[in-house]
Amino acid sequence: MTSSLRRWQTRCIEKALKQFTISRHFFCQATPGAGKTRMAAELARCLLEQNKIDLVLCFAPSCQVVEGFRSTFAQVLGKRLDGQLGAVGAAHTYQAMDYRDDAFWQLLDDYRVFTVFDEIHHCAGHDPLLSNAWGQQILQRVQDRAAFTLALSGTPWRSDDRAIALARYSSPEGKLICDYRYGLSEAIAEGVCRSPRIILLDNQKVTLVEEQVAEPAVRLFPSIATLLTESTVTYESLLRHDEVIDQLLRLGSAKLNEIRRSKPDAAGLVVCTDIEHAQQIANALRARGESGLVVTNQTPDAQQVISSFRHSDCRWIIAVGMISEGTDIPRLQVCCYLSRIRTELYYRQVLGRVLRRTLETDEQAWLFMLAEPILKGFAERIAEDLPEDLAVLSQFELTATSPDSFLSDADAGGLAKIDQGGHELGSLRGEADDEIAPVSDSPSYQVSFSPHYRELLLACF
Incomplete structure (x- = not known):
């Protein structure tokens, strides 16, 4: 051996x-x-x-x-x-x-x-x-x-x-x-994986101005979770909000700067919702004076782009479904989660991209995201390692007529593009079908945030 x-x-x-x-x-x-x-x-x-x-x-x-x-x-x-x-x-x-x-x-x-x-x-x-x-x-x-x-x-x-x-x-x-x-707790204890530090970004004074009425209504919310549950504002719309993007990138960049002082090639990953969203985030990074690569299933030679990033000292890679499962880039140590996917399987796979340990001193990995209730629940369960109830097979009735109609979000991640000769051309990962979808009409409301944000640290081993 x-x-x-x-x-x-x-x-x-x-x-x-x-x-x-x-x-x-x-x-x-x-x-x-x-x-x-x-x-x-x-x-x-x-x-x-x-x-x-x-x-x-x-x-x-x-x-x-x-x-x-x-x-x-x-x-x-x-x-x-x-x-x-x-x-x-x-x-x-x-x-x-x-x-x-x-x-x-x-x-x-x-x-x-x-x-x-x-x-x-x-x-x-x-x-x-x-x-x-x-x-x-x-x-x-x-x-x-x-x-x-x-x-x-x-x-x-x-x-x-x-x-x-x-x-x-x-x-x-x-x-x-x-x-x-x-399990994750064993891997951390034995120095195989980094210990995750998950930061949830919240705001205690969110202002919503609803514009569809004759007299615009102004409402205040004490948290992002309350805003999402008691208004028509969607989680995805917040992910596209310039201020939300800027705040999450600010946190991620500050942490990456700190890590790179001792590990100069450390890098960050931004997980996005679609191609237009990725370009919005790339522009926001450039406005901060940051460097970053965008990779989606529409990127020419995407595999080569990822391989080049793996061995470079570029600070950020901005991905739509391309770096969520199995992709090995050990220098990734910071992640900003701006994907609309909210399944525990996908969330844990993304977190896994920054957990691979390379040095004795790089014992921590950092993930930044909004304090959205479902994601917060996933973060709280990270400290419990693998929830055993998720690995239990539930019984259910067969209601579909074709086995192919059972395609789930677990299957959607990782489809490979194949030409008629059976040759692999690229990959359709995660949210691939939505990458080229048209952007919905602008919502009939405006959301603004207090300058004072709250950062909650979870899943600290």
Whole structure:
């Protein structure tokens, strides 16, 4: 076993090798940023050295993550994972599975194949009627044909409560059974992940002027949460409010300045709602004298842009769905959350982008966001590590006529663009369908804030 492995990686590999003597499947839940890809590559190396497998196939939810798998496996195995002549295997997106022909899948019958599924929660399986397209491929093509399978997830639950492919659940409780679990609190204690510091921005005097009436009505609210629950103002409209953007960027920039005094290449991530929103934020950063790159699914050579940023000293990257899950940029240490997505799965995946630790001294990660009630609840639960109730399979009635109609926000993240020949062109991540949507008409109200803001620190380990 490689000496540079983290303790959890070594323990997980040892347990997987032992389990593979009696079962072909292994499910690992490890917090985002813990190093699941490296663990999977080292496990593949052990299986190859023990002459238990001939080939390796990896599947992941986006092109960026696939490239990370190819790079890490090539480094660990000393052989390419690009599917070309002389390679030890291949890595593809889940979407690309639909475009592989029978000759490709015949590999699982002709050779002993180790298959790795990253962020397996994107694949709903078990029952063909309750599976999504990716889960069906695993059920029909892989589950009973692969020599061994490794399912990985940092957030092993689905927002639609369907079973995850290759996962086992207790009966009758429906609790997910992980063969190995490595939580955020353990990762922080062992120095694997940074400790999150989540800052919620609030305002105790919000003024709303409603303009749709003859006499404009002026109302005051003691918090952003009250404004959102007792008025027609939407969370998304606040995300586009120039003053809100400026305040969140001010906090993020100040923290980034502080961190860069001891870590000069530290960087920040701004997670946006759509392309126009990203450009608005880029303009706001420029007005502050900041440098930043914008990357969306419309960005030419987006993967190259992300790779260039990974190895540069540019301060900010402004992303729409492109850097939320699995993308490895260790120098990211500050995040401003300005996405309209409010699911715990997406929120935790974004937080994971700034948790990957690189030095003994970079023990903290910072996330700044509005004090919106749902997001505040997620932040409060971060300190509880993985809420076990989210990994419980709930029973529900089948109401849709087509399995594809079950596509959820968990599935929407990580679709890959595929041309008619099955070649991966880019990725449609997170809010991709909304990136090119027209902006709605201006609201019939104006919101202003008191100069005095309140900052609440949560999720401090």
